[in-house]
Amino acid sequence: MRPVAILISGRGSNMSALIEAAAADGFPAEIALVISNRADAPGLANAEANGIKTLVIESKPFGKDRAGFEKLLQAALDEHKIEVICLAGFMRLFTAEFVQHWYGRMLNIHPSLLPSFPGLDPHGQALRAGVKISGATVHFVIPETDAGPIVMQGAVPVAPDDTSETLAARVLGVEHQIYPQALRLLATDGIKIDGDVTTSTAGVDADDSLI
Numbered sequence: 001m002r003p004v005a006i007l008i009s010g011r012g013s014n015m016s017a018l019i020e021a022a023a024a025d026g027f028p029a030e031i032a033l034v035i036s037n038r039a040d041a042p043g044l045a046n047a048e049a050n051g052i053k054t055l056v057i058e059s060k061p062f063g064k065d066r067a068g069f070e071k072l073l074q075a076a077l078d079e080h081k082i083e084v085i086c087l088a089g090f091m092r093l094f095t096a097e098f099v100q101h102w103y104g105r106m107l108n109i110h111p112s113l114l115p116s117f118p119g120l121d122p123h124g125q126a127l128r129a130g131v132k133i134s135g136a137t138v139h140f141v142i143p144e145t146d147a148g149p150i151v152m153q154g155a156v157p158v159a160p161d162d163t164s165e166t167l168a169a170r171v172l173g174v175e176h177q178i179y180p181q182a183l184r185l186l187a188t189d190g191i192k193i194d195g196d197v198t199t200s201t202a203g204v205d206a207d208d209s210l211i
């Protein structure tokens, strides 16, 4: 069972979905640690309630010293023998060196069908673009924000009267389904990075990837 760390900054609903999935018999990864870069992240309490070890490593005091923050983070990851990182609403950028170190072993989820609408306010971006379908993407992390080889996507329809809030809620439901599926795939070596894209080597067909 591969030890996984989930990194959060806030609510942690994706974290909870991963914890719940990993608690099921036969799930190929163990959520060994939850780390927040904010002491006030509401998700921390939920992780603790589920018996998961939590750590707070405040990033604010480091300001733009990303490497300084990452030194503490890496030490905690090493101490817990973490093999895979899942970013779940973790709102802090990494240095290229940290990303390179974890390349192929660090996942992120973003609430749009990447490569469309990376960065802030993805739902507002989607509504302003007038797309009729939106969704969520789990991808391997590369230095560029909200980009990288795609592991899994889930789609939802956009309703004519959607607001950012109603669309976000619909997409979030899909996020909670695809993030555990993506982690399962990674933990079973069911996905390989081939250049800038991923190839699935086991267990997923088109129906799994489009919800």
Ligand code: GAR
Pocket (backbone or CB within 6 Å): 008, 010, 011, 012, 013, 014, 015, 088, 089, 090, 109, 110, 111, 119, 146, 172, 175
């Ligand atoms: C989620 O919608 C996630 O996709 C998004 O933040 C939210 C965190 O919610 N992440 C990004 O926008 C990354 N660019 P959660 O804390 O309830 O999982």
